[in-house]
Amino acid sequence: xxxxxxxxxxxxxxxxxxxxxxxxxxxxxxxxxxxxxxxxxxxxxxxxxxxxxxxxxxxxxxxxxxxxxxxxxxxxxxxxxxxxxxxxxxxxxxxxxxxxxxxxxxxxxxxxxxxxxxxxxxxxxxxxxxxxxxxxxxxxxxxxxxxxxxxxxxxxxxxxxxxxxxxxxxxxxxxxxxxxxxxxxxxxxxxxxxxxxxxxxxxxxxxxxxxxxxxxxxxxxxxxxxxxxxxxxxxxxxxxxxxxxxxxxxxxx
Numbered sequence: 001x002x003x004x005x006x007x008x009x010x011x012x013x014x015x016x017x018x019x020x021x022x023x024x025x026x027x028x029x030x031x032x033x034x035x036x037x038x039x040x041x042x043x044x045x046x047x048x049x050x051x052x053x054x055x056x057x058x059x060x061x062x063x064x065x066x067x068x069x070x071x072x073x074x075x076x077x078x079x080x081x082x083x084x085x086x087x088x089x090x091x092x093x094x095x096x097x098x099x100x101x102x103x104x105x106x107x108x109x110x111x112x113x114x115x116x117x118x119x120x121x122x123x124x125x126x127x128x129x130x131x132x133x134x135x136x137x138x139x140x141x142x143x144x145x146x147x148x149x150x151x152x153x154x155x156x157x158x159x160x161x162x163x164x165x166x167x168x169x170x171x172x173x174x175x176x177x178x179x180x181x182x183x184x185x186x187x188x189x190x191x192x193x194x195x196x197x198x199x200x201x202x203x204x205x206x207x208x209x210x211x212x213x214x215x216x217x218x219x220x221x222x223x224x225x226x227x228x229x230x231x232x233x234x235x236x237x238x239x240x241x242x243x244x245x246x247x248x249x250x251x252x253x
Contacts, residue, residue: 011237013251017244018060020129020201021223021231023052026069031246033057037065037072042119042134044230049119052131057244060205062131067113070102074109125198128155128205135194135226144194145187147180147202154202162208170210177214184218188225196222204235212239 014025014036022040029035034056039048051072052062066072077094080086102109123132124144128151137143147154157176164170180199187195200218203211216239220232241248 008251009237009240010251011234012241012249014249015234015238016054016056016246016249017242018054018056018129018205018207019238020062020204021219021234021238022131023054023062026051027072034246037069037076039069040064040131043226043228045228049134050116060129060207062129064112064116064131066111067108067116070098070107071109071111071113074098074102075111124194127198128202133194133197133201135197137194142191144198145192147195147199148183149180151202155206158203158206158208158211162206162210181214181218188221193222193225197226209242212242215239 014028016025016034016036019025019038022042023038024041025036025038027037029037035053036056037051037053040050040052040062041048048068050064051066051069053065053072054060054062065075074095077086077091077098081088081091099109119134120132122134124135124137125146126132135144149157157173160173161170161177164173184196184199187193196218200215200222203215203218216236219235223229223232223235243249
């Protein structure tokens with residue numbers, strides 16, 4: 001399908017600035033906070049692990065809120081009632097209808113379900129966005145090795161690069177990150193593919209155009225090695241037109 005003579009790339013549809021490829025927006029909120037809900041899948045071939053909430057104008061955090069859209073909407077209604085933005089009468093009526101329908105369809109409405117708790121045990125690291133990553137790790141612990149820096153040290157490293165006052169200063173500051181990139185290459189050679197995924201997603205979550213080339217190279221390689229090439233296509237499309245504005249997030253007008 002084309003629009004104004006250009007082919008529409010649906011991979012970018014309502015993809016907010018900090019959204020990782022694992023997140024697919026299913027509900028958008030107000031444009032001021034850039035609140036949105038999205039299904040989060042560790043692997044594109046799997047069912048969603050949970051619904052995450054995000055406020056992209058504030059930070060990169062992804063907050064798990066239920067296993068499916070119905071549970072997430074239920075939580076949203078309950079929180080709106082507590083915050084007085086939705087009347088008790090209207091809220092209770094909506095909750096009654098939603099709960100009745102979901103129960104009939106045998107859908108779980110828990111904030112955290114057994115499957116979400118089971119996933120938590122498989123998470124190898126939290127990442128900046130907080131939802132963590134899950135990668136295959138065998139009985140010999142091959143599959144993941146941690147990035148050898150604390151989250152705080154990584155953020156300081158990234159900030160130094162992003163806020164460098166000159167190209168020369170940026171190149172010098174980039175030396176530390178280059179050391180980590182080299183370690184990721186070693187990890188890939190030894191089948192610890194999770195390290196590159198972790199570092200690439202942390203760079204995406206930190207933000208900054210200066211990191212886009214590194215993010216693209218690191219994440220497309222990680223997703224290819226992990227057997228998740230679809231996510232490589234998503235990050236490629238995202239970085240081609242990444243924006244903090246909501247004006248062009250809908251690709252269908």
